[in-house]
Amino acid sequence: MQRAFLPSFLLLSALAAGLNEARAARLVAPATVQDTIVMRLPNRATLTLTVRDAAQLRQLKNYHLDSLTTRLATYITQAEAAAKAGTTNQVTMRFYPDKDQPGQNLPEEIRITAHKPGTDGEKGPTKTQVFLNKKFGIVTTKDGDGHNSFSIGTDGNATANAREDSLKREKRRRSASVELGFDIGLTTLVNSSSTASLQVPSYNNWRSTYINFGLFYVQPLHYTKKSKLAFTIGPEFSGNYIRLTGNDQWVQNGNRTFVETAPDAKQIQQATLYVGTLNLPVMLRLKLKNKEDRTTLSAGIGGFGGTRLTSNIKTEYRLAGTDYNSEDKISGTLNLTPWTYGLQGEIGFHALQLFAKYNMNELFKEGQGPKTHLLTVGLNVLGF
Structure with a gap:
């Protein structure tokens, strides 16, 4: 099964390599998950792919993941600029590629939460969520030290909610x-x-x-x-x-x-x-x-x-x-x-x-x- 979907994996590797010093992220998998694939990349990043069944693996080739890296870089730049110029501590921006260019099998939604750089010069955490469909999603998180974590799973909300809880705890400690x-x-x-x-x-x-x-x-x-x-x-x-x-x-x-x-x-x-x-x-x-x-x-x-x-x-x-x-x-x-x-x-x-x-x-x-x-x-x- 891995040979049949090697092109998809290479595209995912390009996406992970485009993020600086990516880390392995934790993913909470539902009880119905049957396949988990872990790839170690040359830059010491780890890419984890967890799906409910083999049919979801076959769907990856339909999402043009090779062009997603360029889109993400553009969207993240816009979100970081908005956070820097904004009056609040964080800015959340949503992009809808599939609506902007229908019929090209683009992701339904890309949601980016960027935090204003701290007064001490350190940049706060930045979170990127890419939903290919309503359940199959990609989540990347960039912490204040510039390290990234990256995960793909059948329930992107589980990882996103865990990260949001962590950010809320961090905010309480700063308050x-x-x-x-x-x-x-x-x-x-x-x-x-x-x-x-x-x-x-x-x-x-x-x-x-x-x-x-x-x-x-x-x-x-x-x-x-x-x-x-x-x-x-x-x-x-x-x-x-x-x-x-x-x-x-x-x-x-x-x-x-x-x-x-x-x-x-x-x-x-x-x-x-x-x-x-x-x-x-x-x-x-x-x-x-x-x-x-x-x-x-x-x-x-x-x-x-x-x-x-x-x-x-x-x-x-x-x-x-x-x-x-x-x-x-x-x-x-x-x-x-x-x-x-x-x-x-x-x-x-x-x-x-x-x-x-x-x-x-x-x-x-x-x-x-x-x-x-x-x-x-x-x-x-x-x-x-």
């Missing part, structure tokens, strides 16, 4: 989005200084914790298959839990908040100052990916500003001579600064992403509490 963020970490006090009446507390680094969750808007600034640079902004709610060591406890006395050692009759189990803030971080973030579309390196830098929403002091203790725990809780401003602002950065390797935040404002109001700043480090569990 702005809203993502969920969740961070956990440890809080410490830095740049601290003591006065005669206000001593810097001895805090427990491993039990002073931080938790944060929020939403952020992601606006891509530059996008390629291997990198993404984006601007992010969005509200987040953060909570800092500053826990003391030993038998120390937090105390509020009027317009002063300080740390003192509890009497021996009062055994402190846990003394915690909680500060909850609503922040608005602004970040510039970069993400790099490998060929398998997996993140290899990510980094970000920016700042944040916000306001304190809630704060309290909770002391858990046991009195001498008793076998049960008691708890005291004080809520209010606690002489803390009402506003917060600072710098933040992050760096990640594969699935591990670390962050650091430094509060440039002091934790307490001037003269009403220890002079100290918050520094938080931890992990980004969810995010960019």
Whole structure:
């Protein structure tokens, strides 16, 4: 059967060779397909022909595939020119050779989708569909790197729809989005200084914790298959839990908040100052990916500003001579600064992403509490 249709195959080879550096394309064949022929061309392209039966092979000689190469080159040039001059990201043009020149067994329809070249100078994907009749079609696709894939089959729509789905996914990745963020970490006090009446507390680094969750808007600034640079902004709610060591406890006395050692009759189990803030971080973030579309390196830098929403002091203790725990809780401003602002950065390797935040404002109001700043480090569990 192959000898009988050798001229047709040579014509198809000429069509595939006319496309630059053609690749093998995948074709979803229906269950009724009986014949599949694969040809490897000298330019390393692979031409796959899948038909329902031998009768469709015999029909190929009626479509003048030798002249189709010239027509395609002309149509693709027109589509690329229209895409370049157009105001949208892509232009789809349809040509009807059989209607223009009836009686010559030309393809019923040639549909070409050309994408406007990117701002970085790279050309987007171009897709060409040639329908010889309503079911038997040829589909070629040119990606942003200039490589082509080419397929012929009994259902050109299956390959076309798969490619359209891929383009839609790619468009979503280039578009702005809203993502969920969740961070956990440890809080410490830095740049601290003591006065005669206000001593810097001895805090427990491993039990002073931080938790944060929020939403952020992601606006891509530059996008390629291997990198993404984006601007992010969005509200987040953060909570800092500053826990003391030993038998120390937090105390509020009027317009002063300080740390003192509890009497021996009062055994402190846990003394915690909680500060909850609503922040608005602004970040510039970069993400790099490998060929398998997996993140290899990510980094970000920016700042944040916000306001304190809630704060309290909770002391858990046991009195001498008793076998049960008691708890005291004080809520209010606690002489803390009402506003917060600072710098933040992050760096990640594969699935591990670390962050650091430094509060440039002091934790307490001037003269009403220890002079100290918050520094938080931890992990980004969810995010960019």
